Amino acid sequence: MSAEANTTTPGIVITGASGRMGQMLIRTVLASDRVRLVGALDRSGHDWIGRDVGEAMGGSAVGVTVTDDPLEAFAKAQAVIDFTAPSATVEFAGLAAQARAVHVIGTTGLSADDIAAINRAAHHAVIVRAGNMSLGVNLLTLLTKKVAAALDADFDIEVIEYHHNRKVDAPSGTALMLGEAAAEGRGVTLEDVADRGRDGITGARGSGHIGFSAIRAGAIIGEHDVMFASQSERLILRHVAEDRSVFATGALKAAIWGQDKAPGAYNMLDVLGLND
Numbered sequence: 712m713s714a715e716a717n718t719t720t721p722g723i724v725i726t727g728a729s730g731r732m733g734q735m736l737i738r739t740v741l742a743s744d745r746v747r748l749v750g751a752l753d754r755s756g757h758d759w760i761g762r763d764v765g766e767a768m769g770g771s772a773v774g775v776t777v778t779d780d781p782l783e784a785f786a787k788a789q790a791v792i793d794f795t796a797p798s799a800t801v802e803f804a805g806l807a808a809q810a811r812a813v814h815v816i817g818t819t820g821l822s823a824d825d826i827a828a829i830n831r832a833a834h835h836a837v838i839v840r841a842g843n844m845s846l847g848v849n850l851l852t853l854l855t856k857k858v859a860a861a862l863d864a865d866f867d868i869e870v871i872e873y874h875h876n877r878k879v880d881a882p883s884g885t886a887l888m889l890g891e892a893a894a895e896g897r898g899v900t901l902e903d904v905a906d907r908g909r910d911g912i913t914g915a916r917g918s919g920h921i922g923f924s925a926i927r928a929g930a931i932i933g934e935h936d937v938m939f940a941s942q943s944e945r946l947i948l949r950h951v952a953e954d955r956s957v958f959a960t961g962a963l964k965a966a967i968w969g970q971d972k973a974p975g976a977y978n979m980l981d982v983l984g985l986n987d
């Protein structure tokens with residue numbers, strides 16, 4: 712691994728460096744000749760703070776020391792790639808905007824207030840946020856919207872998501888993206904029709920509802936089904952992430968894409984040129 716300085720390529724800071732996605736992102740940045748790693752951040756008290764991030768990951772030194780000081784780290788960056796936790800991401804959005812760095816946000820489980828705070832920061836800098844950075848899932852949102860628009864309420868829509876047993880939020884960010892796409896296709900607001908938890912005597916399923924189910928088991932990286940079921944047929948659209956590198960590759964693409972964009976809140980459809 713190497714973090715060679717080349718000032719013509721965007722410098723990237725990875726937050727949550729020790730995490731599942733943080734480590735994948737560091738490997739992806741180090742393997743790219745289009746960006747360079749200029750910082751690695753984790754939370755105060757983490758035992759990686761003060762260590763070379765390459766060594767902390769079990770490899771050779773890369774010349775980047777893990778810090779818990781976001782201000783110091785972001786000052787050197789053209790982009791911050793952030794897959795951490797909601798409270799951290801809201802703080803980082805303000806600090807990345809102050810540093811005029813592109814902020815790529817993969818963190819899920821954000822509340823409406825968190826998103827409003829992030830959108831305020833986007834008045835001053837480029838922020839790209841998506842619950843799933845893979846090409847496949849972003850295409851799936853377009854397919855979902857199209858199918859939902861074509862089928863009437865005789866078809867029940869259910870989003871089923873499968874993740875590893877360490878995931879802390881539900882429904883997944885991806886499931887919510889897919890639910891939003893289905894609701895948009897139907898011309899309704901997701902909040903009005905979402906059915907996010909069934910337990911006990913729930914009554915029969917509401918017509919026009921969009922249901923969510925979350926499986927948490929083992930090491931599953933991320934799988935999503937969107938089911939359209941009538942009394943006589945069933946259509947299932949499915950995405951399977953085989954490897955976390957799909958999310959990291961998408962995030963890196965977003966960091967590079969954002970370099971010459973005007974301040975604002977963007978998503979992966981913007982990055983992929985798929986927004987209508």
Ligand SMILES: NC(=O)C1=CN([C@@H]2O[C@H](COP(=O)(O)OP(=O)(O)OC[C@H]3O[C@@H](n4cnc5c(N)ncnc54)[C@H](O)[C@@H]3O)[C@@H](O)[C@H]2O)C=CC1
Nearest residue numbers: 727729730731732753754794795799817819842843844958
């Ligand atoms: N949008 C996408 O494509 C994807 C999004 N995710 C999301 O990314 C997030 C992280 O996922 P994982 O890497 O699996 O979790 P993880 O738990 O393995 O890693 C989270 C990391 O954030 C760090 N962290 C937490 N608070 C912090 C703070 N205040 N300052 C600095 N670092 C802090 C933790 O120490 C840890 O290193 C989750 O919200 C997950 O849903 C995950 C995969 C793909």
Ligand SMILES: O=C(O)C1=N[C@H](C(=O)O)C[C@H](O)C1
Nearest residue numbers: 819842843878883884885933
């Ligand atoms: O936590 C995860 O692991 C993942 N989170 C994202 C989500 O909430 O949809 C994306 C991916 O499915 C993996």
